[in-house]
Amino acid sequence: QMTRGEDSLLVGPTVVQEDGAGVPDLGWLRSQLEDDAEGERSTIRFVTIVNPGNPSGTSLPRAYLEEAVDLCERFGVWLVVDCTYEHFDHSGANGPPSCSSSGSISSDSTSPAFWCSSKEHVINIFSFSKAFALAGFRVGYVVLNRGPRGDEAYEQMLKVQDTIPICPARVSQVAALAALGAGREWVAERVATLDGGRRAILDALRPLETSMGGTGAMYVMAKLPAGMDDRQLANDLVERYGVAVIPGSFCGYPQWIRVCYSNLPPDQCLDAASRLANGMKELCAQT
Numbered sequence: 001q002m003t004r005g006e007d008s009l010l011v012g013p014t015v016v017q018e019d020g021a022g023v024p025d026l027g028w029l030r031s032q033l034e035d036d037a038e039g040e041r042s043t044i045r046f047v048t049i050v051n052p053g054n055p056s057g058t059s060l061p062r063a064y065l066e067e068a069v070d071l072c073e074r075f076g077v078w079l080v081v082d083c084t085y086e087h088f089d090h091s092g093a094n095g096p097p098s099c100s101s102s103g104s105i106s107s108d109s110t111s112p113a114f115w116c117s118s119k120e121h122v123i124n125i126f127s128f129s130k131a132f133a134l135a136g137f138r139v140g141y142v143v144l145n146r147g148p149r150g151d152e153a154y155e156q157m158l159k160v161q162d163t164i165p166i167c168p169a170r171v172s173q174v175a176a177l178a179a180l181g182a183g184r185e186w187v188a189e190r191v192a193t194l195d196g197g198r199r200a201i202l203d204a205l206r207p208l209e210t211s212m213g214g215t216g217a218m219y220v221m222a223k224l225p226a227g228m229d230d231r232q233l234a235n236d237l238v239e240r241y242g243v244a245v246i247p248g249s250f251c252g253y254p255q256w257i258r259v260c261y262s263n264l265p266p267d268q269c270l271d272a273a274s275r276l277a278n279g280m281k282e283l284c285a286q287t
Contacts, residue, residue: 022213033072052094
């Protein structure tokens with residue numbers, strides 16, 4: 001997209017399931033890959049999935065990810081999984097079988113804390129920006145699987161990196177290494193402090209007919225009643241109730257709102273949830 005423009009990028013639809021999970025439409029993806037394979041020249045090079053999702057707030061189940069892995073393998077395309085929110089897997093969907101609903105890590109040291117496919121055509125991207133609050137440090141890492149395709153991808157990535165950014169700033173590297181020393185347990189303790197606010201936000205949005213998320217990352221989305229403008233609602237919530245949300249139209253979901261529950265200390269998040277509940281109740285009643 002950076003070098004070929006918007007025409008090189010195709011954004012697929014999200015399906016909101018009955019349990020509130022917002023998942024990429026694999027049926028749509030399969031159709032796109034089949035149509036592309038029937039053409040004179042294949043144009044789809046790789047598929048990207050963000051898990052846990054932003055803005056969907058959904059942690060995708062392992063079975064779903066494995067289906068996406070198999071689908072991309074069948075058509076010979078890369079699958080790039082953005083795992084920036086790996087520590088915010090509140091439902092434990094991507095942890096080992098003994099991972100609890102709070103996302104706590106299994107005591108079995110041989111179990112992966114966050115599942116990654118071992119297939120060569122899968123590339124996993126990780127970041128220090130969320131769990132370790134190093135967003136401005138621009139540091140992360142990529143995980144590839146060894147083999148002919150994986151080794152070739154690694155060599156090509158090194159070639160490209162050498163002509164763009166050689167490496168992050170020294171201070172960013174030192175900070176990232178120190179963060180790794182703190183370990184996953186340190187992060188899990190802090191992620192657990194979001195649970196109260198997450199549940200309160202979900203309760204505040206419950207009167208709305210459709211909501212999405214709350215199982216991963218730090219977001220919940222909700223669909224507004226017919227006729228409500230998401231930008232105007234966001235403005236009214238700020239001015240009249242003192243609580244801020246993101247209009248869904250800013251992230252591809254007109255007539256939805258996106259609520260983040262990680263920006264405030266737990267007690268203030270509960271206060272914000274109360275303000276949101278009051279605001280939604282009164283504003284929706286006016287439609």
